[in-house]
Amino acid sequence: MLRLENLTCGYGETQVVRSLSFNVKEGEVLSFIGPNGAGKTSTLLCLMGLVLCKEGSIFYNEKNITSLPSEQRIKEGISLVPEGRRIFPDLSIFENLMVGGHTLSKDKCLKNISKGYDYFPILKQRKNQLAGSLSGGEQQMLAMARALMVNPRLLLVDEISLGLMPKIVDECYEVLKALKGQGLGIILVEQNTEKAIEMADHIVVLEAGNAIWKGSSEMAEKEDVIQKLLI
């Protein structure tokens, strides 16, 4: 469903990711691993239309979306759970979700909000609370529920486990597994390599903006790639 061809992206004059290519199919998880500053977040933001794509192309269901604005990409079914959660702290949970569904009609929004509450019941209990007053775990759930508002077909997930208790991380991953089961394609950026490999069908290892290894997760385990490459 998603195909990157020689994507080069960056900020201003600098390139932070060079000539990156990969595919993601429906129901597949692609894990993106690499050290700090490798360019993982930048790649996701570029897919979302928030970071400039300098060269190469992005195809989504065979349609070239390389220069579409974010608004159109959302409508095509791509959605982001950003690094650091980045919920809107001065808005209530309900309002955060409404903004998540900004491109939808109001009825559709309300319907999807109640779906989100089914995934994360705690959000329903606190729906009128300001998002900034939630715990880290709750904020992460909100960030996921917000991304799901648009019924995405491709979900971009950036470091959801960062700074969270293991129990909550597991809860978030349960939801991701369920979504994969529903046929969503997922691109997962994760520092926790164990989790990343466990979830993944395919893996791309990124270092300083270059893909230094690509393959299936079985290959990765067999070759013990992660240990070799990252240490």
Added chain:
Amino acid sequence: MLYLELFIQGIVQGSLYGLMTLGLTLVYGLLRILHVAHAGLFTLGGYIGVLVTNQTGSFGLALITAMVTVGVMGMGVYKFAYEPLLKRPPFVILIASIALFIASEEIFRIIFGPYGLSYENPPLKGQVEIFGGMKIKVGEIIVIGFSLAMLSSLAWLSKYTRTGMAWRATVSDPDIAQAFGVNKNKVRYLNFFMASALTATAGVFVALLNNLVEPTMGSVPSYKGLAIIVLGGLGNIRGTLIASLLLGVVESYGTIYLGKILDRDAIAFGLLIIVLMIRPKGILGEK
């Protein structure tokens, strides 16, 4: 009695400050721009108020015309002066804004003449008596009532409409709001429209209460507006309103009791200095 009268005068002045400076805070909150040229839009509002009232005899129509025209002008200022400079360091935009403001004073002078204009037939000039023989001008009551109505409808819009939510989301994280399909440019235009329409009403009312508009009407507001938004805590809407009212009231008492030693503006900046010594980020500023 004097106490109460001064208090009411202070609230009237504070409401005008509020209408005038809320827009500065809206612009700062969204784009981190110190929008000095806002004071030029304030003066423009005053001129339109007087001219349209004199032409048509309808103050209401004048108020609405001022809001719409100045609102659109404000969007133009964003589009042609600020947007091209957004990638530059902030002081570049500040300088552009100051230049624009100074130019606007000269343009008013050229178009409308140096001596100012007055209402031929000043509207709303009656007085009403409230408790104990105290008198208050109808215009002043309208200022207070209008400000309240304006601010509460804005608060309602931003709280309950989807556009309001999108606007608040963009203020807090523009990129992520955009990632969910909020059109950043629409939010900015809306923001400048609202900000400018508000300051236009302040201009109209100041011109009404003084029965005068002149080219330099915006010069005091240009710097006092900055003092107020710093006092409230930069970018903080509630803080701006509190600071406006506080300043109005303090100036009102101050000119009577300290008037011999300090003039009105000195009192305003004195208050600013004192508050900033106690709360460096302003009344409601974040730490």
